[in-house]
Amino acid sequence: MSVDSVRYQAPATSISELKALLDLQRQAYAAHPFPPLAQRQQWLKSLRQLLSDEREVLIDAISQDFSHRSPDETLFAELMPSLHGIDYTLKHLKHWMKPSPRHVGVMFQPASAKVVYQPLGVIGIIVPWNYPLYLAIGPLVGALAAGNRVMLKLSEFTPATGHWLKELLGRIFPEDMVCVVLGETDVAAAFSALAFDHLLFTGSTHVGKQVMRAAAENLTPVTLELGGKSPAIVSAEVSLKEAAQRIAWGKTLNAGQTCIAPDYVLVPHNRVEGFVEAYRTAVHGFYPTLTDNPDYTAIINERQVARLEHLQADAERKGARLIALYDHGQGRRMPHTLLMNVSDDMQVMQEEIFGPLLPIVTYHRLDEALAYINARPRPLALYYFGYNKAEQEHVIQHTHSGGVCINETLQHVAIDDLPFGGVGHSGMGHYHGHEGFLTFSKAKGVLIKQRLNSSMAAYPPYDRQRVRLIQKLFIR
Structure with a gap:
C-alpha cells in the first residue's frame, strides 16, 4: 500500500490518556514481570517480520513527511540497521539474559552470588523527526530484549510515519505491551513527566535539559542522545x-x-x-x-x-x-x-x-x-x-x-x-547491542545462603577471643 494518496494528521493522544496508558502497561508488567527468553524472541521476530513486510509503506511515509526523502537512504540508513539490530539481539539474547556468577570471599562462605538482569518495567522513548524509524526501533529492540513494556512518543513533524508506526505496531503488540503516542509539544512535555522506569530521549541539548528536569521529579533515570557539533x-x-x-x-x-x-x-x-x-x-x-x-x-x-x-x-x-x-x-x-x-x-x-x-x-x-x-x-x-x-x-x-x-x-x-551514546552536552548513557540490554535492565546483585550460617561468628555479644581470631584471619 502507498501513502501517496493520503495526507495524515493523525489524532493526538490526549494528556489524560497518557496516564491511563502508563497504568495499563504497569499492570501488564506486574502480571508478567520476567518474560522468558522464548517470549522475548517472539516479540523481536514479529517486529522483524513486520518491518520487512511493510518496508514500502514506511519508506513512503517518511518520504511524505520530508516532502522528499531518498527511498534508498531510508532503506540503508533506517530499515537495514533496524533489521540488523534485531538479528544481532536475537543471536546474543540468550547469553545476555544469563545470570552473571560473582565471587564470594572466604569470610562469607558457604554462599554464592550472582547478578540477575531484571526488566525495569515501563520504558518511555521520545523519537526525533530526522530518523523516525531507526530511532524508534533501535531503542525499542533493546527495551523489548530486556523484557520491558514500551511507550513511544513520535515527533509531531513526522505525522505520516507516526500514523503508520502506530497502525503497524498495533497489529503485533497490544497497547499494554507497546503503544505509540502522537501529539504536539504539550503532549511531549506531559510524556516526559510520566513516572517511567527509564526514559530515553533523542533530540537537541536544549530540549534534553527540559526532559531531564521533568524526569527528575519522578527520579526517572534517563538516557539522552543530544548531538552537538x-x-x-x-x-x-x-x-x-x-x-x-x-x-x-x-x-x-x-x-x-x-x-x-x-x-x-x-x-x-x-x-x-x-x-x-x-x-x-x-x-x-x-x-x-x-x-x-x-x-x-x-x-x-x-x-x-x-x-x-x-x-x-x-x-x-x-x-x-x-x-x-x-x-x-x-x-x-x-x-x-x-x-x-x-x-x-x-x-x-x-x-x-x-x-x-x-x-x-x-x-x-x-x-x-x-x-x-x-x-x-x-x-x-x-x-x-x-x-x-x-x-x-x-x-x-x-x-x-x-x-x-x-x-x-x-x-x-x-x-x-558498539555502544552508542553521548558525553557531557552531547548526552548521557548508552544503548545498542549489549549496552542497550543493560540500560533497560536492573543489574540486581543477589547473595544466596542455605542452612549453614557462618555469619554467626560476627554476631554480638563480641567475645574477645573470637574477635581476635577474626582480626587475625580477615583484617591484616
Missing part, C-alpha cells in the same frame, strides 16, 4: 580525495539532518584549497544535479529551512565566504554550501547545524586542532582522517566524544556490538 579532522598527509569523499557522504546523507553528521571540518591551512576542490568533486559525484534528483533529500519543513538560511545569512554578514556547490535549490532541497573564514561569533559555529552547511576551520598543528575541539562542549562524534597510527591513538586519547570513527564517518552507529 561533531568535528572532522583532516590530517597533514591523508589523501584529500579519500577524506573529502567520506566526509561528504557523512554530511550529505539525509541532507545533513543527522545527529552525528560532521558539523565542521578542521583542515591544515596549506591544504584548504585542495580540500575544497576534492569536496566539491565528491558532492557532485554523489549528486550531479540537485533539481529532481531522487537521491537528494529535502529539509524536513519550512521552519528548519528558515533556521538554516538564518545561520547562513548571519555567517555571511559577519565575514564568512560562502561557496555554494549548486546554483540554486528546489523547494526544500537546499544546496550544499561550504563556509570559509568562519569565526566563533557566528551562530553557525555555536549551534548544531543539522543541515547542508559545512564550515571549514584551518589549523597548523594537530595539537592546535585538538585544543580547538577540547575548548568546546564535548560532541556526540569525532572523525579523524589520517593513516598514522600514533596520531590516531593520540586523537582518541586526547579528546572526549560520544564515539569516534577513524577514516570514516557515521558508521560506528551501525556497528551492533
